[in-house]
Structure formats: C-alpha cells, structure tokens
Amino acid sequence: MAKRDSFASGLGVLAAMAGSAVGLGNLWRFPYLVGTNGGAAFIIIYLAFVFLLALPIMYSEFIIGRRSQANVFSAYKVLAPGTKWCTVGLIYVLASLFIISFYCVVGGWTINYFWKAITFQFSVADTSVLGSMFNNTVTSSVEPLVYMLIFLGATALIVMAGIKDGIERYTKIMMPVLFIIVVVVAIRSMTLPGAGAGLEFLFKPDFSKVTGNTLLNALGQAFFSLSIGCGTIMTYGSYVNKKENIAGLSAETAITDTTFAIIAGLAIMPAVFAFGISPAEGPGLVFVTLPYIFAQLPFGAFLAILFFFMLFIAAITSSISQLEVIVSYLKEEFNMSRKLAIFLSLAVIVIFGVLCSLSQGTLADVKIFGLNFFDFFDQTSANIFLPLGGFFAVIFVGWKMKKPDVVDEFTSGGTRKLNKFFVNFSYYSIKYLAPIVVAVVLISGLI
Numbered sequence: 485m486a487k488r489d490s491f492a493s494g495l496g497v498l499a500a501m502a503g504s505a506v507g508l509g510n511l512w513r514f515p516y517l518v519g520t521n522g523g524a525a526f527i528i529i530y531l532a533f534v535f536l537l538a539l540p541i542m543y544s545e546f547i548i549g550r551r552s553q554a555n556v557f558s559a560y561k562v563l564a565p566g567t568k569w570c571t572v573g574l575i576y577v578l579a580s581l582f583i584i585s586f587y588c589v590v591g592g593w594t595i596n597y598f599w600k601a602i603t604f605q606f607s608v609a610d611t612s613v614l615g616s617m618f619n620n621t622v623t624s625s626v627e628p629l630v631y632m633l634i635f636l637g638a639t640a641l642i643v644m645a646g647i648k649d650g651i652e653r654y655t656k657i658m659m660p661v662l663f664i665i666v667v668v669v670a671i672r673s674m675t676l677p678g679a680g681a682g683l684e685f686l687f688k689p690d691f692s693k694v695t696g697n698t699l700l701n702a703l704g705q706a707f708f709s710l711s712i713g714c715g716t717i718m719t720y721g722s723y724v725n726k727k728e729n730i731a732g733l734s735a736e737t738a739i740t741d742t743t744f745a746i747i748a749g750l751a752i753m754p755a756v757f758a759f760g761i762s763p764a765e766g767p768g769l770v771f772v773t774l775p776y777i778f779a780q781l782p783f784g785a786f787l788a789i790l791f792f793f794m795l796f797i798a799a800i801t802s803s804i805s806q807l808e809v810i811v812s813y814l815k816e817e818f819n820m821s822r823k824l825a826i827f828l829s830l831a832v833i834v835i836f837g838v839l840c841s842l843s844q845g846t847l848a849d850v851k852i853f854g855l856n857f858f859d860f861f862d863q864t865s866a867n868i869f870l871p872l873g874g875f876f877a878v879i880f881v882g883w884k885m886k887k888p889d890v891v892d893e894f895t896s897g898g899t900r901k902l903n904k905f906f907v908n909f910s911y912y913s914i915k916y917l918a919p920i921v922v923a924v925v926l927i928s929g930l931i
C-alpha cells in the first residue's frame with residue numbers, strides 16, 4: 485500500500501487545526517450568541533467550557549487519531565478490534581455531513597457578500613435597505629445555490645491536493661492573513677465614539693440572564709468552535725507523526741480559537757453599540773449590521789472588502805476539515821481514489837446543501853421537529869451530535885484504552901518530559917470530569 489499522506493511540520497499541524505477551529509463559528513456564530521445570551525456572562529461560561537471540557541475532548545480525539553493513524557471508522561477498529569466502537573466513527577461521518585451541509589450555505593453567503601463589497605453595494609446607510617438585501621440574498625432560490633457551489637468547489641480543490649500539498653499549504657498562508665485583518669477591523673471598531681458600551685457588554689457579566697439553555701448554547705458553541713465531537717481533530721491527528729506534542733498543539737489551537745472569537749467580538753460589539761443597534765440582532769448581525777456600519781465609516785468600503793474576504797477564508801479553512809473526515813473514511817474504507825471519494829461526498833453534500841439553502845425561502849415551511857432544514861442541521865449537530873461524539877471520545881480514551889497507552893501518547897512515546905501533575909490532571913479530566921459535565925449539560929439542556 486502506498487504510504488499514507490501526512491503533515492510535514494508541527495507548524496503545519498497547528499495551522500491546519502487552528503484553520504479548522506477558527507471559522508464562521510468565531511466570526512458569525514459567536515457574536516450573535518453573545519448578543520442573544522446576555523454578553524459577558526455567556527463569554528465566561530464559554531471560556532470555562534473550552535478549557536475544562538473541550539480541551540480534554542480535543543486531547544482524546546487527537547490521541548485516538550494519532551495512535552491509530554486511520555480514518556474515524558478504522559481508528560476505533562484498530563484500537564478496539566472486534567467491538568462495536570467503530571459505529572461511533574460512523575456517527576462522526578454523519579455529523580460532519582450535517583455540518584458541512586449548512587456550513588457551505590453560509591460559506592456561499594460570504595462569497596456573495598465579498599462580491600457585493602468589491603462592487604460597492606453597501607453604500608446606502610439604511611438598515612432596512614441592507615436588511616432586505618440580506619433577506620433577498622438568502623431567500624432567493626438560485627443565486628445562493630450558485631455561490632454555495634463555488635464555495636464547495638473551492639473546498640474540494642484544496643482537499644483534492646491532499647494533506648501536505650493542500651490543507652497544510654493553504655492554511656499556513658491563510659491563517660496569518662486572517663489574523664491581521666481581524667485585528668485591523670477590531671481596532672477601527674474600538675476607536676469609534678461610543679464604543680465603550682460595547683466593551684462593557686463584552687466584559688461586564690450579568691449572571692441573572694443565565695438559564696439551562698444558555699449553558700447548552702455555550703457548550704454547543706465550545707464544541708462547534710473548536711471543531712470537536714465529529715472526528716475532525718481525530719482525522720487531522722491521524723496525519724500527525726509520533727514526535728509532535730499533542731497537549732501543546734491542542735492548547736495552542738484552543739488559545740488561537742478563543743483569541744479569534746474575542747477579537748471578533750471586539751470587532752463587532754463596539755461598532756454595534758456605537759451605532760445604537762441591538763446586539764441581539766441574531767444571525768443577521770454580521771451580514772446586516774456590519775455593512776450598515778461600514779457604509780458610514782471613512783474607508784468603510786475598504787473595510788467591508790477586507791471583512792468579507794476574511795469571513796470567506798475563515799470558512800474555507802474550516803470546511804476543508806469537515807470534508808476531509810468524510811473523504812478519508814470513504815477513501816480508506818472502500819479503497820477508492822481521493823478524487824472519487826470527494827466526488828461522492830459532494831454529491832450528497834450538494835443535496836443536503838440545497839435543502840438548507842432553500843429552507844431560507846422556498847422551503848421555509850417544511851419542518852422537521854419544528855425546525856426548517858437549515859436550523860435542523862445546525863442545531864442537531866452543534867447541540868446534540870457534537871456533545872455526544874465528544875462524550876464517546878473521552879469515554880473511549882478514559883475507560884477503554886489503557887492508561888499507559890494514553891500517557892505514551894501525551895509524552896510522545898516517553899521522549900517528552902511532561903509535568904506529572906499535568907498528565908494526571910488531563911487524564912482524570914478525560915476519565916471523569918468531561919463525560920460527567922457533558923452528560924449533565926446535554927440532558928438538562930434537552931429537558
């Protein structure tokens with residue numbers, strides 16, 4: 485068999501992992517969740533979930549992937565032969581399919597809005613005009629489908645080139661560009677007159693608004709934003725060599741992702757408050773509120789171009805990671821070429837994507853469990869599939885794998901000196917803390 489593709493360097497792994505983590509989750513989803521869940525209190529709960537829960541889950545996925553050097557389905561077969569654990573791998577493939585199906589729709593919107601920005605269509609500073617522009621953009625039948633296909637095509641081209649020459653190569657260029665742009669937009673936003681109220685909203689907690697649903701939203705967002713719970717980190721981990729530091733790379737990914745989320749908050753909230761808009765605008769915050777703000781700023785047209793370009797880059801470095809989970813599974817389990825695996829995945833994704841896109845307009849009245857297709861794919865994956873998938877990963881590493889094997893992964897086969905307390909703390913977080921808290925929040929949130 486030909487040698488399996490792999491990442492060429494630790495920095496490349498980090499770029500790919502951070503590229504996966506930083507995405508629409510940070511720039512589009514996080515700000516509106518903060519806005520609708522009470523601001524700073526939500527952020528604090530979110531941070532606690534990231535570092536106490538999401539990190540042990542990320543370690544676990546990484547450990548399973550790297551130890552098995554296989555796709556999500558065979559990973560469990562390699563590490564627990566003859567058991568039913570590989571079914572979990574199938575759940576990951578399905579969850580990834582659900583996620584990319586609505587993700588590519590929003591990815592299409594980002595390209596559409598980038599086009600609107602470079603053709604100066606945001607020049608009218610009127611929220612109702614911009615609101616109906618967004619409404620028309622997402623509810624029409626054909627146009628968003630075209631943009632969705634462009635987005636999926638670009639995703640497929642990168643994945644087609646493989647790990648080293650595709651994913652690693654592109655994320656290494658795109659991530660630094662992304663960082664510079666978000667910082668520029670944040671500085672502009674924070675220096676507006678009246679920006680202080682936005683900063684207060686982001687940093688002064690009011691816990692009276694916290695409910696069970698806030699907790700579930702924060703949990704779902706932590707999973708979604710870090711790309712955990714559906715085998716993304718497991719798949720990337722399977723292309724990582726034995727020398728790399730699992731704990732270090734995971735922590736760096738979590739820190740990068742959180743930094744991006746906070747800076748995205750700083751780019752958006754101060755401007756929202758400075759222009760007297762409600763932070764609870766919801767999903768339209770980025771596509772309606774920001775163009776309104778850009779329209780009124782000096783050099784706003786330029787900022788708009790930068791911003792929507794950034795949104796597109798962030799989205800595509802994430803969608804490639806979602807696609808790779810499905811592609812590596814098909815390719816290795818059914819012995820097909822990368823090309824055929826991509827083609828078959830896309831055939832299904834396009835069907836689901838069309839349903840998600842049309843559910844914004846033509847199919848708005850078709851409901852599954854009271855949700856349109858888009859919200860169904862979004863909410864079942866973030867709030868149910870991902871916590872469940874993460875739960876299984878920590879249970880597997882904590883209870884099915886042997887502790888010396890887990891320690892062996894943490895210490896890169898004993899070559900890496902790690903603080904004993906740190907290793908034990910991480911191990912027991914994987915074994916007890918993470919599964920219990922995830923189960924409690926999941927169950928209470930669903931009730």
Ligand code: TRP
Pocket residue numbers: 504505506507508509510583707708709710711712713714716802803805806870
């Ligand atoms: N984390 C990405 C974001 O914040 C989205 C993403 C990529 C993702 N891969 C994933 C979400 C796997 C859940 C699972 O936009």
